[in-house]
Amino acid sequence: MRSDGAKTIAVFVLASALCATLSSRARAQDWFGLATWQVSVPVDDTKLFTDEVSFRGAGMDFRKTLTGGTIASVSMAWNVFHERTELETLQLEFGAVSGSQDRYINSFPIMLGLHQYIGNRRKTRVHFGVNAGGYLLIQTFRIGITEIEEDAWEWGVAPEVGVTIPMTTGAWLEVNGRYHWSPTPKNLAGEDFSMTYYQLNVGFMWEQ
Numbered sequence: 001m002r003s004d005g006a007k008t009i010a011v012f013v014l015a016s017a018l019c020a021t022l023s024s025r026a027r028a029q030d031w032f033g034l035a036t037w038q039v040s041v042p043v044d045d046t047k048l049f050t051d052e053v054s055f056r057g058a059g060m061d062f063r064k065t066l067t068g069g070t071i072a073s074v075s076m077a078w079n080v081f082h083e084r085t086e087l088e089t090l091q092l093e094f095g096a097v098s099g100s101q102d103r104y105i106n107s108f109p110i111m112l113g114l115h116q117y118i119g120n121r122r123k124t125r126v127h128f129g130v131n132a133g134g135y136l137l138i139q140t141f142r143i144g145i146t147e148i149e150e151d152a153w154e155w156g157v158a159p160e161v162g163v164t165i166p167m168t169t170g171a172w173l174e175v176n177g178r179y180h181w182s183p184t185p186k187n188l189a190g191e192d193f194s195m196t197y198y199q200l201n202v203g204f205m206w207e208q
Contacts (some may be wrong), residue, residue, distance in 0.1 A: 030065035036203030082134030
């Protein structure tokens, strides 16, 4: 991985740790944390580069009740897509290459969200909302001893629906689904493409 990509990941990790520290100091009952395991399914342009379901994903949300069932959030995640291909041809910016390849996309969405929860929080309830913000996208291509990597910051949105199930006082199981869409990236051939994927998130939400 190139040094600039590694530095960006380090900044992401430090930002996550800072948010976690700030959130841990909140004592009001309208603050929540949410840690999730994330499964992502590439579609459309993303699927053309990495056509494998990703089970390598994790996320952290920090949420605050605004009024009633309306909740604002800050979310961060790391999703890794990987596919190993055999004897395929890929068009790159400098030309086409053929052979066994490893293709990776590391997606780091950092987003603000607004969600509407329906029902009593002491009971099972559904919610819907939208997240919007930026994606750090790192595309990596390896063939033999050659590696090509490009990273960029792109904007996008992620609509969300989910269900929250109470486990005990101040703790819930949450299952939600998101559709990630970032319309502006370039692929390794220098062409426009949309970074799109469906995502299933399963996690634990707790009251701060």
